Amino acid sequence: MLSMRGIGKSFLGVRVLSGVDLAVTAGEVHAVVGENGAGKSTLMKIVCGVHPPDEGTIELDGRPVRFGHPLEARRSGIAIIYQEFNLLPERTVAENVFLGREPVRRGLVDRAAMEEATARLLGELGEDAFGPRDVVKRLPVAQQQIVEIVKALSVDARLVVMDEPTAALAEHEVESLYRLIGRLRERGVAVLYISHRLREVFDLADRVTVLKDGSRVTTLPIGEVTPAELIRLMVGRDLGAYFPPRSARAGEVRLRLRAAGNRKLRDIDLDLRAGEIVGIAGLQGSGRSELARAIFGAEPFTTGEMTPARPRSVREGVALGIGLVTEDRKAEGLALRQSVRDNVLLVARAVGAGNRAGVRDLLERVRLAPVRRDQEVRYLSGGNQQKVVLVKWLTMAPRVLLFDEPTRGIDVGAKAAVHDLMRELADDGMAIMMISSELPELIGMSDRVVVLRDGRVAGTLPAGASEEAVMRLAAGEAA
Amino acid sequence: MDLLTRARGPARGGLAAHLREPTQVLFLALLGLVAAGWVLVALDGGQFLTLESVVGIQQRSAALGIVAVGQTLVILAGSLDLSVAYLISLASLVAAEIMAGQDGNIGPAVAAVLAVSALVGLVNGLVITRLQVHAFIATLGVALIIRGALDHLYDGPAGRVPESFQVLGYSRIGPVPVSALLWAGVAVLAWLLLSRTRLGYRIYAVGGDEEVARLSGIRTGRVVVLAHVLCSVCAGVAGLLLAARLGAGAPTVGTDGGYDLESIAAVVLGGTALAGGKGGVAGTVGGVLLLAVLDSIFNQLEVNSFVKDVVRGVVIVVAVAVYARRTRGRRA
Numbered sequence: 001m002l003s004m005r006g007i008g009k010s011f012l013g014v015r016v017l018s019g020v021d022l023a024v025t026a027g028e029v030h031a032v033v034g035e036n037g038a039g040k041s042t043l044m045k046i047v048c049g050v051h052p053p054d055e056g057t058i059e060l061d062g063r064p065v066r067f068g069h070p071l072e073a074r075r076s077g078i079a080i081i082y083q084e085f086n087l088l089p090e091r092t093v094a095e096n097v098f099l100g101r102e103p104v105r106r107g108l109v110d111r112a113a114m115e116e117a118t119a120r121l122l123g124e125l126g127e128d129a130f131g132p133r134d135v136v137k138r139l140p141v142a143q144q145q146i147v148e149i150v151k152a153l154s155v156d157a158r159l160v161v162m163d164e165p166t167a168a169l170a171e172h173e174v175e176s177l178y179r180l181i182g183r184l185r186e187r188g189v190a191v192l193y194i195s196h197r198l199r200e201v202f203d204l205a206d207r208v209t210v211l212k213d214g215s216r217v218t219t220l221p222i223g224e225v226t227p228a229e230l231i232r233l234m235v236g237r238d239l240g241a242y243f244p245p246r247s248a249r250a251g252e253v254r255l256r257l258r259a260a261g262n263r264k265l266r267d268i269d270l271d272l273r274a275g276e277i278v279g280i281a282g283l284q285g286s287g288r289s290e291l292a293r294a295i296f297g298a299e300p301f302t303t304g305e306m307t308p309a310r311p312r313s314v315r316e317g318v319a320l321g322i323g324l325v326t327e328d329r330k331a332e333g334l335a336l337r338q339s340v341r342d343n344v345l346l347v348a349r350a351v352g353a354g355n356r357a358g359v360r361d362l363l364e365r366v367r368l369a370p371v372r373r374d375q376e377v378r379y380l381s382g383g384n385q386q387k388v389v390l391v392k393w394l395t396m397a398p399r400v401l402l403f404d405e406p407t408r409g410i411d412v413g414a415k416a417a418v419h420d421l422m423r424e425l426a427d428d429g430m431a432i433m434m435i436s437s438e439l440p441e442l443i444g445m446s447d448r449v450v451v452l453r454d455g456r457v458a459g460t461l462p463a464g465a466s467e468e469a470v471m472r473l474a475a476g477e478a479a
Numbered sequence: 480m481d482l483l484t485r486a487r488g489p490a491r492g493g494l495a496a497h498l499r500e501p502t503q504v505l506f507l508a509l510l511g512l513v514a515a516g517w518v519l520v521a522l523d524g525g526q527f528l529t530l531e532s533v534v535g536i537q538q539r540s541a542a543l544g545i546v547a548v549g550q551t552l553v554i555l556a557g558s559l560d561l562s563v564a565y566l567i568s569l570a571s572l573v574a575a576e577i578m579a580g581q582d583g584n585i586g587p588a589v590a591a592v593l594a595v596s597a598l599v600g601l602v603n604g605l606v607i608t609r610l611q612v613h614a615f616i617a618t619l620g621v622a623l624i625i626r627g628a629l630d631h632l633y634d635g636p637a638g639r640v641p642e643s644f645q646v647l648g649y650s651r652i653g654p655v656p657v658s659a660l661l662w663a664g665v666a667v668l669a670w671l672l673l674s675r676t677r678l679g680y681r682i683y684a685v686g687g688d689e690e691v692a693r694l695s696g697i698r699t700g701r702v703v704v705l706a707h708v709l710c711s712v713c714a715g716v717a718g719l720l721l722a723a724r725l726g727a728g729a730p731t732v733g734t735d736g737g738y739d740l741e742s743i744a745a746v747v748l749g750g751t752a753l754a755g756g757k758g759g760v761a762g763t764v765g766g767v768l769l770l771a772v773l774d775s776i777f778n779q780l781e782v783n784s785f786v787k788d789v790v791r792g793v794v795i796v797v798a799v800a801v802y803a804r805r806t807r808g809r810r811a
Contacts (some may be wrong), residue, residue: 071696086694088687090757099684100695108675 001061001191002047002078002159008055009042016042017214020056020062024159029181029191031222034211034234035439036126040194043211044161047192048080049073079152080161087144087151089137094118096136097151113309124427125180142173153189161192162185167285178204196283197226198475211235227467231475235439235467244423246429246463250276250447251280253307254431255295255322255400260304264290265455267313268304272431279423279446281470288435289454290325292402295433296324318351320400323393325386327404327435333340333389336378340368341389343377348395362391366421382413390421401425407441419445439467445458501750501758501802505765507796516776525779530654532775540771541658542682542717544764546738547745548662548669550711551763554746555673556706557686557755558607558614562622563714563742566599567733569625570718575638575728582641589719592677596715597708599625604704622739629730636727649722655811658720665713670760672709682706686755716736744795745770748801 002024009017017039024030024379033039047058049067058065060076066364067073070080087096094115095102103110103117118132127150130143139147145165162181166174181191181204195201201208203224210217210233225233251274260268265287272278282288293299297317303309305352310316317324326332335342344359366387371380377388386406393401400451403422407415422445426432436442444451449461451473459473483728513528546563553560553695570592577588598623606617650657673679684692690691714733721732733739743753749766751758770791777787 074696086688086691088684088691088756090687091683095680095683099680100692102677102680102696104677108671109677109680111675326528 003059004047004056004378005045005059006056007043007053007058009046009051009053015214016216017046017053018055020211020214020216022209022216024190026158026190027185028121028206028470029185029189029193029450030376031193031195031205031208032211033195033198033201033208033230035437037471038054038211038234039214040211043162044080044163044192044194047073047159048078048161060210071276074155074157078148078161079154079155079157079159080163081145081165082163087136087147090135091152092133092135093122093139093147095132096147097121097153098388101155106175118150118153122146123151125153125183127180131155140343142169142176145169145177146180149184153184157189159190159192160193160363161291163194164196164284165193166195166197171395171439174200184321196231196475197432201229201230208467231471235471243318243441244420246277247275247423247427250274251429253370255299256305257295257301258305260294260301260306260310262290262294262302262368263293263301264299265301267456270450271432274399274431275426276447277426277432277434277445279442280433280475281439281442281449281451282452282458284437285454286474288448288452290406290437292324292404292453295400296322296402298324305413318396319452320349321398322400322402323396323398324402325393325404325406327408329385329389331384332376333392334385337376339374340371340380340388341373344391344395347392350442351396359391359395362394365394366391367417381414383417386410386414386418387421392416398430403432405433405436407436408436415441438471443467443470483777486558502762502765504801505508505748505750505762505769505798509765509769509772511741511746512772512776516772516779519776520535520779523780527779530776532653532655532779533586533654535778536768537656537659537774539774540767541662542658542720543618543738543770544662544767545665545713545717545720547749547763547767548665548760549710550742550753551746551749551758551760552669552673552682552706552713553614553710553760554677554743554751554753555686556682556703556753557689558703558706559618559743559753560603560710561615561618561708561739562599562625562712563710564733564737564739565622565625566596566711566714567721567736567738568593568629568728569599569717570596570715571722571725571732572629572633572637572728572730574719574722575636575640575725578638578640578644580639580641582643585641585644585734592715592719593712596711596718600708601704602708603711606656607675608700608703632640633647633730636725636729638728640722640726640728645723645726647720648687648725658723661716661720663717664759666764673759678702678705683756686752686757688756744791748795748798 002306004020004022007017007020020043022043026410027342032043034040042051046053051073052066052068052312065076088099092418097118097201098114103113105113115132122132125146126340127146130139136144140277141153149160165177169177184191193204201278205217205222207221208225209219212231212234215238241297253271255272257268257270268291280288290299294301297311300312309320311320311322330336335346341359367389368384371384406422407418410418422432422434434445443465447463451458451461451470453474453476458476461469502676516529546567550560550563570767572599573595574592577591578584603618603621606612607614647657673682681692681697684695684697685699685702689699717738722728745766747753747764748769748800749758749764750764751762773791773794774787
């Protein structure tokens with residue numbers, strides 16, 4: 001039904017996909033798996049017309065198609081259900097399902113017809129927990145997802161793309177999603193199912209395509225592969241990268257968590273020691289960033305213990321000597337239109353302490369000295385921006401520094417520089433926690449890897465653990 | 480997870496559960512205020528809700544009410560309109576000048592007012608959607624342009640409205656003034672528009688989440704422009720009403736009434752989210768009535784006008800804080 005050949009795509013000169021082939025047949029559940037950054041989401045966005053491909057062809061029922069806009073893909077019967085829903089929370093189920101194509105009778109919207117059609121679709125899916133008149137924001141996440149699916153079906157979608165559909169769902173909700181997908185399959189609808197969770201892939205899929213580093217590794221019927229093999233296919237690669245040598249002189253405990261939790265985290269036990277880099281691994285939605293934000297006080301822990309103290313706000317976190325280099329440095333780490341100097345002093349000024357005089361030394365230390373201090377940060381390269389964020393925290397001489405995806409979106413040379421700096425800081429006695437979706441980086445840098453799954457600690461692995469071991473814990477796969 | 484699901488699920492029973500919507504809170508507050516007014520005025524030795532005061536409340540409400548209904552449309556669409564006050568002045572002058580005291584000119588005058596208003600709305604909408612100027616600045620700019628023109632051409636009331644048209648301003652059917660009927664008519668039309676037409680649905684969609692609306696195939700720019708045209712037409716109708724009351728057009732009639740900010744206050748008091756996508760005309764009607772009843776109580780108690788403003792300010796801020804709290808409570 002859908003056939004894609006030789007799909008390639010680059011963003012800003014970075015190659016994200018190259019030569020990917022993908023074919024989907026009617027009534028098939030086709031899983032697409034791969035590590036974070038393997039190109040799954042980009043491929044799906046190409047299927048749905050969000051991004052046009054740079055190279056390659058897409059054929060639908062043997063006819064070549066080219067989608068310039070998501071609407072064109074939708075008219076061809078392709079619907080996508082994003083991780084974040086495209087619903088209007090203040091409107092009813094029926095209003096959302098028929099958004100933009102409300103049935104009209106004598107000039108007025110025919111509510112009855114709209115609600116009837118919605119009810120019928122809900123009925124076909126065996127959904128009776130809510131009706132067409134319920135307001136979307138009052139529905140649990142799982143039911144909102146069903147609304148999305150009904151919306152897709154109401155336009156006669158023949159291919160439904162689901163991007164990590166279970167990320168926001170609880171265990172029992174996942175089962176009803178399974179049943180729903182079963183019904184879609186019976187209707188001859190094809191499903192492209194993207195998930196990190198191998199259990200779901202093996203429960204649902206007919207075939208699985210493995211992506212790695214933007215290329216297709218293979219496509220297999222699910223019966224011909226074991227979970228362990230699938231993991232190997234996803235992560236198997238040469239570990240050519242260089243990481244600074246570990247010193248492994250773990251000192252005193254700087255930060256201790258016992259049974260700490262909040263809305264997204266539960267029963268977290270964790271020690272961060274001076275001189276140590278602790279890596280945090282986990283799939284998207286496992287609670288990695290939430291852990292960093294909780295320790296930092298941005299979304300505080302509500303239960304459990306944290307020593308020396310449990311911060312209730314960012315201010316308290318900073319007072320405890322905790323710094324957070326956030327995942328999205330442009331949105332959360334920097335005031336892009338301000339100068340390097342202003343950015344570096346953001347925290348020091350806000351808290352009214354810190355080492356303002358030593359900024360020049362610190363900039364030199366992170367090798368940012370050649371950059372003019374009155375230059376606006378937005379003109380710096382990604383690597384240099386990240387160094388500015390780092391210096392921002394160093395002015396406070398933090399005791400604990402949390403890094404969330406510290407090398408995302410920066411080039412290879414700058415990556416190595418950031419890695420060296422992190423190790424240097426640890427050697428100087430700082431306690432460092434690092435989150436990274438790139439397993440080789442995480443394993444290469446960390447003295448210990450703590451794996452999270454569903455907001456809990458799934459296990460801890462020593463330095464030099466294999467990627468397979470990490471993935472197995474992260475995916476909750478016993479094999 | 481059980482707890483979480485339950486917290487997000489539909490609430491059961493209890494007064495609090497029934498009071499989820501700002502509109503319900505508002506109308507309850509309105510009832511309370513009327514009761515309180517009754518007691519206060521009675522203690523003062525007067526009588527609240529006499530025929531005179533009821534008519535007064537309705538008349539005071541009508542012009543603001545009509546503007547606020549229009550304002551509701553643009554705010555729901557995620558925009559806002561600061562040019563309504565000057566447009567009202569402009570409309571009153573256009574009406575009175577064209578009528579020039581002649582009964583025969585009423586038709587053309589009304590048509591001209593509606594056309595001029597629609598044009599102003601079109602300009603507002605196009606500047607916002609095509610030139611990508613924020614609504615606040617776009618409509619402020621248009622307001623200043625109208626003001627400049629008015630100040631240049633007029634330094635006092637002008638034109639004359641014939642007696643037959645002044646009926647709109649003063650006469651009444653039983654206890655109901657004609658102007659109140661006009662307001663009710665505008666409100667009902669807007670309610671129909673919002674709840675029964677595609678345009679109405681799209682106004683909610685665009686204001687709720689422009690990206691979601693766009694990805695659902697809605698031409699979002701067009702919806703915003705239409706909302707602005709309707710809002711300006713409402714302001715034009717209010718201008719006609721005020722011209723009927725004054726018997727002439729006046730370059731300051733809109734700004735003296737403070738119709739720009741006051742209409743936004745009434746909409747927000749009615750529970751419509753300033754960010755758009757949530758609320759409706761019923762709330763706005765309640766908001767306008769609440770402000771008018773408050774006014775009426777103060778008048779009867781002969782409270783000085785500065786205290787009046789302070790109390791109105793407090794009421795508006797407290798109301799929005801209460802709505803925000805209810806929304807948050809649901810999310811947590």
